[in-house]
Amino acid sequence: xxxxxxxxxxxxxxxxxxxxxxxxxxxxxxxxxxxxxxxxxxxxxxxxxxxxxxxxxxxxxxxxxxxxxxxxxxxxxxxxxxxxxxxxxxxxxxxxxxxxxxxxxxxxxxxxxxxxxxxxxxxxxxxxxxxxx
Numbered sequence: 001x002x003x004x005x006x007x008x009x010x011x012x013x014x015x016x017x018x019x020x021x022x023x024x025x026x027x028x029x030x031x032x033x034x035x036x037x038x039x040x041x042x043x044x045x046x047x048x049x050x051x052x053x054x055x056x057x058x059x060x061x062x063x064x065x066x067x068x069x070x071x072x073x074x075x076x077x078x079x080x081x082x083x084x085x086x087x088x089x090x091x092x093x094x095x096x097x098x099x100x101x102x103x104x105x106x107x108x109x110x111x112x113x114x115x116x117x118x119x120x121x122x123x124x125x126x127x128x129x130x131x132x133x
Contacts, residue, residue: 022074043072047124050092053115059096061110062086073127085125091118 007016021039025032045051052068053060066082086092093113100109 020071039072043127046072047126048121050115050118050121053093059098059101059112059114061101061112062093063110065093065113069125075128077128085123089118089121089123089125091116092121 004018007018009016021035024035027035042051046069052065052072055068056064062083063079065086066077066079069082070077094116096112096114098112100111102109
């Protein structure tokens with residue numbers, strides 16, 4: 001997520017930090033369950049809403065957007081199929097004004113996109129193992 005503030009521990013915690021989801025447990029109280037519920041919820045939201053764009057900078061490549069899905073869903077996605085689905089979903093993304101992002105010198109520069117006007121994705125981008133709930 002771009003531009004997050006530094007985490008600070010509350011009055012009942014010795015320290016606060018950010019970790020990948022898979023490295024977060026075990027947590028105190030019922031926080032393991034809360035985190036797991038939130039992770040499932042975000043994974044389901046990625047199928048039917050453009051929420052993934054909130055985890056990208058204002059102008060992003062489709063590769064950056066795909067990595068959001070891969071991180072949350074915990075699975076690699078085929079870049080060509082992902083591109084086809086994203087660009088085929090009306091209002092999900094729109095081309096960003098300005099030049100494309102330069103790559104490491106090989107291949108053509110990556111096109112930049114920004115979040116589109118859609119509030120819901122139709123058709124949805126379904127998880128490779130089927131829809132989540």
